[in-house]
Amino acid sequence: MQPRVARLAYYPVKGCAAVRPTTAVITPAGITHDRAFLVVDEHGVYRTQRRHPQLALITPEVSRDGARLSLHHPELPTLSFTVSRDGPRRAVDLFGRPFRGIDQGPVVGRWLSRAVGEASRLVRVPPDHRRVTDGHTPGTSGYADSSAVHLLSTASLALLDEKLRSAGKPAVPMERFRPNIVVDGWEHPHTEDLLRRVTIGDCELGYAKLALRCVVTTVDQRSGRKVGPEPLRTLAGYRRTGGGVAFGAKFAVVRSGKLSVGDPVEVTGWGVSEM
Numbered sequence: 001m002q003p004r005v006a007r008l009a010y011y012p013v014k015g016c017a018a019v020r021p022t023t024a025v026i027t028p029a030g031i032t033h034d035r036a037f038l039v040v041d042e043h044g045v046y047r048t049q050r051r052h053p054q055l056a057l058i059t060p061e062v063s064r065d066g067a068r069l070s071l072h073h074p075e076l077p078t079l080s081f082t083v084s085r086d087g088p089r090r091a092v093d094l095f096g097r098p099f100r101g102i103d104q105g106p107v108v109g110r111w112l113s114r115a116v117g118e119a120s121r122l123v124r125v126p127p128d129h130r131r132v133t134d135g136h137t138p139g140t141s142g143y144a145d146s147s148a149v150h151l152l153s154t155a156s157l158a159l160l161d162e163k164l165r166s167a168g169k170p171a172v173p174m175e176r177f178r179p180n181i182v183v184d185g186w187e188h189p190h191t192e193d194l195l196r197r198v199t200i201g202d203c204e205l206g207y208a209k210l211a212l213r214c215v216v217t218t219v220d221q222r223s224g225r226k227v228g229p230e231p232l233r234t235l236a237g238y239r240r241t242g243g244g245v246a247f248g249a250k251f252a253v254v255r256s257g258k259l260s261v262g263d264p265v266e267v268t269g270w271g272v273s274e275m
Contacts (some may be wrong), residue, residue: 003185003265005200007156010034012062012069013122014143015048015055017176017221019062023260026203028253029125029141030148031033031180033062037069038092038101038143039112042119046094046143057224058115069104072125079111081132089126094143102126135208136196139252141273147208147250151192152179156247159189162236175221177213179248183265190273192249197269202257210241210274211248241275 009018022271024031039047039055049055061070062083070080081104089100101123101206103109112120125142133139133147141148161171164238181200183192188231196207213235218228235245 001185001187005259005263005265006146006179006184007182007261008180008261009178011178011181011197012060013037013039013055013058013071014046015052015054016247017059018175018223019060020148022259025256025258026074026149026253027256028139030144030253033066034148035142035144036062036066036125037104038094038123039116039243040092040121040123042121043093044091044101044121044241046095046121047116047120049219050214052116052118053216053219054116054224056219056221058112071108071115073115076111076115077145079108081105082122083124085124086127090123094125094205095145097142099131100126100129108218112141124166126161131172133208133252135250135252137208137252137254139206140210142201148253149181149205149251150177150179150211150248151181151183151195151205151251152191152211152248153186153189153193154182154184155186156189159245160231160235164231166233169230169234171181173221176217176219176231177211177248178216178221181259185265189250190275193246193273193275194270195249195251195267196271197254197267199268201259201263202255203253203259204255204257205251206254208250208252210243210246211250212244213247215246246275
């Protein structure tokens with residue numbers, strides 16, 4: 001069976017709900033608008049689902065040109081606003097690393113503070129954002145954890161769900177892992193670990209590193225609540241590396257381009273697993 005793209009997703013606001021297009025453009029920083037915005041506290045320190053799982057209840061909707069952003073929440077009126085893309089910069093702390101962000105103003109901040117339950121602001125990646133991501137293939141990204149693209153296969157999730165069910169535990173949906181590209185059609189689980197170069201549609205990706213998992217995988221993305229310790233506990237039993245628990249792989253963008261659900265996934269370079 002020819003491996004193909006089964007699903008695409010991007011996350012305009014880091015930690016918030018996904019947008020699921022059928023066609024997307026991948027830029028050097030990943031799918032257009034992916035992690036272009038970040039929720040921070042009053043000191044500019046990042047907020048994610050690690051400590052604020054309720055971010056999952058916020059559904060962003062960004063215009064094609066990125067000029068407008070709407071924020072939806074089941075308990076709040078929708079907030080729509082014009083994005084400030086070249087205003088004053090403020091200091092941003094993302095996992096202890098210093099970046100800059102363009103504050104989207106007090107009205108947006110008050111809305112987010114109600115949604116999160118703590119004082120918050122929203123910042124956008126500035127046009128002069130210069131970030132170099134690490135791994136086998138260096139690249140760049142917006143406010144993603146690391147590399148621009150996170151890829152995961154249905155075969156890998158099927159193996160995890162089989163292990164969960166055999167232990168009398170419920171299977172988990174793909175959305176728990178928040179991938180950008182889901183690939184269907186590989187016979188063996190964790191084939192994504194072995195990719196070194198891959199072409200999808202018009203774009204080419206280069207392997208950066210394994211995707212290390214955290215407590216976000218224990219957050220029910222529909223309720224915005226932690227329901228742990230699964231699937232992290234089961235993954236730790238067979239996917240532990242020296243750096244943590246791995247599931248999926250991260251990629252840098254070698255060549256930008258358009259890709260769509262249903263596109264074939266052509267592997268042009270293979271390597272060995274780092275597990």
